[in-house]
Amino acid sequence: MDWSRVFVETFNSSxxxxxxxxxxxxxxxxxxxxxxxxxxxxxxxxxxxxxxxxFGLPGESAIGxxxxxxxxxxxxxGVIMQIQEEAKMTKTQMxxxxxxxxxxxxxxxxxxxxxxxxxxxxxxFTSRLAAAIVFTFAYMWIMRAVDRRTSKVEPKTR
Amino acid sequence: xITWQTxxxxxxxxxxxxxxxxxxxxxxxxxxxVLEHSGLLVxxxxxxxxxxxxxxxPGEGALVFLxxxxxxxxxxxxxxxxxxxxxxITIMSTVLCIFHVVVLETAVITKSGAxxxxxxxxxxxxxxxxxxxxxxxxxxx
Numbered sequence: 001m002d003w004s005r006v007f008v009e010t011f012n013s014s015x016x017x018x019x020x021x022x023x024x025x026x027x028x029x030x031x032x033x034x035x036x037x038x039x040x041x042x043x044x045x046x047x048x049x050x051x052x053x054x055f056g057l058p059g060e061s062a063i064g065x066x067x068x069x070x071x072x073x074x075x076x077x078g079v080i081m082q083i084q085e086e087a088k089m090t091k092t093q094m095x096x097x098x099x100x101x102x103x104x105x106x107x108x109x110x111x112x113x114x115x116x117x118x119x120x121x122x123x124x125f126t127s128r129l130a131a132a133i134v135f136t137f138a139y140m141w142i143m144r145a146v147d148r149r150t151s152k153v154e155p156k157t158r
Numbered sequence: 159x160i161t162w163q164t165x166x167x168x169x170x171x172x173x174x175x176x177x178x179x180x181x182x183x184x185x186x187x188x189x190x191x192v193l194e195h196s197g198l199l200v201x202x203x204x205x206x207x208x209x210x211x212x213x214x215x216p217g218e219g220a221l222v223f224l225x226x227x228x229x230x231x232x233x234x235x236x237x238x239x240x241x242x243x244x245x246x247i248t249i250m251s252t253v254l255c256i257f258h259v260v261v262l263e264t265a266v267i268t269k270s271g272a273x274x275x276x277x278x279x280x281x282x283x284x285x286x287x288x289x290x291x292x293x294x295x296x297x298x299x
Contacts, residue, residue, distance in 0.1 A: 001195045010188045017183055017235045022176050029175070030168030037164045073263045077270040084271065091273070098272035102263065102281050103256050110230065110255050117238045119251035127252050127292055131284045139280065 024116050028109060032071065041066055055096050055136060060087045068101035070108055076101050092143050099139055104132035179231050186225050186232040190239055193221075213286060214249050214293030216242070222250055226258040233258060243299055249292045257285035 035041065045063040052062045064083050068076020080097065089097070107125060115121035193199040203217030210219045218240050226233025233254050242250060260278050268274035 001192075006188070006191045006195050010184070010191045013187045013191070013235075013239055014184045017187065017238050018176070018180065020238070021179065021183075021231065021234070022172075025175055026169060026172040029172040030165050033164045033168035033171070034160050037160050073266055077266050081270050091271075094270070094272040095276060098267050098270065098277055099280055102267060102277045103284050113231075113234060114247075114251035114255065117234055117251075118242075118244060118247045120244070120248045123248050123292070123296070124252045124255055127288050128255050131256060131288045135280050135284045139276075 020116055021113060024112055025109075028112055032108065035070075041070060055100070056140060057093055057097060058087045058089060061089065061093075061097055065097065065101065068105050070106075072106040072109075073101060076105060092140075096136055096140055100132050100136045103135060104128050179229070182229045182232045183235045186228070186235050187239065190221070190225075190236055212293075213253065213289030214296075215246055215253075215289070216240075218242075219246070219250055219253075222254060223257075226254045227260060230254065230258045245296050245298050248296065249289050252292060253285045253289040256288060257281050 042063065045066045048062045048066060049059040052059060052065060057065075060083050061080070064076060064080035067079045077098075080094075084094070107128070111121045111125045114124055190199070193202070199218065199221075202221065205217065206220035207217035210217050213219075219242075222233050222237045222240070225236045237247065237250055237254075260281065264274040264278045267277050
């Protein structure tokens with residue numbers, strides 16, 4: 001194995017990859033900070049109460065969903081834990097919320113960075129959102145079916 | 159209100175992220191170069207090729223998937239090095255976007271009070287299924 005070539009190629013690849021990512025990440029994070037300071041996340045959240053209702057979630061959870069969607073799981077879960085102290089969501093509701101965020105989070109940053117290495121950002125974003133919606137609904141339907149079955153069985157056992 | 163502080167705060171965060179990335183990107187790229195020059199990359203790629211072909215990816219995709227479990231940027235660094243077609247990059251990106259850094263993220267999710275195993279399992283299935291469907295519907299190679 002030719003070690004000198006390994007080191008030269010590592011150096012070249014590292015420089016170009018880091019440069020590419022740096023040039024995207026700096027303006028992007030400044031943009032996200034600007035949006036946060038403009039109260040943009042809250043604005044979207046108040047308008048997306050309808051979406052949370054669709055998933056059978058309380059309206060307060062919208063801000064957690066939006067923060068998770070735009071920033072990432074760590075920030076999102078921090079906000080959700082604060083909401084949870086008042087909203088008292090059930091275990092199923094928490095699973096629904098985190099399934100959605102788990103599949104689809106940090107959408108601005110991740111989509112843009114992948115676009116920089118040659119992916120079709122539109123396809124990546126849409127299919128990810130679609131996957132999140134489909135799998136979250138699938139889980140909801142399964143849980144509803146289970147609930148119905150257990151509530152039917154209960155009277156017989158009494 | 160946007161002030162100069164907003165820009166400074168964003169810039170500082172970005173520099174911190176980039177510095178922490180150096181720790182992951184350089185070792186990832188070095189490891190990939192060692193694998194490539196020692197011929198191990200071909201062996202690993204051939205091993206995973208039959209499985210990865212279901213989602214339209216060459217065997218090297220398994221390595222992107224694996225490196226993406228360390229940080230998403232390690233995965234991106236490896237992806238940027240490999241010779242994938244435009245379609246393959248899009249599929250790989252989507253799969254990695256759905257399923258990455260799962261150990262850490264699942265820990266955060268479990269701590270928040272949701273079922274971590276259910277979450278990670280669903281993400282894995284969702285990633286593979288989305289890759290499979292994208293492979294069918296995106297035209298080209």
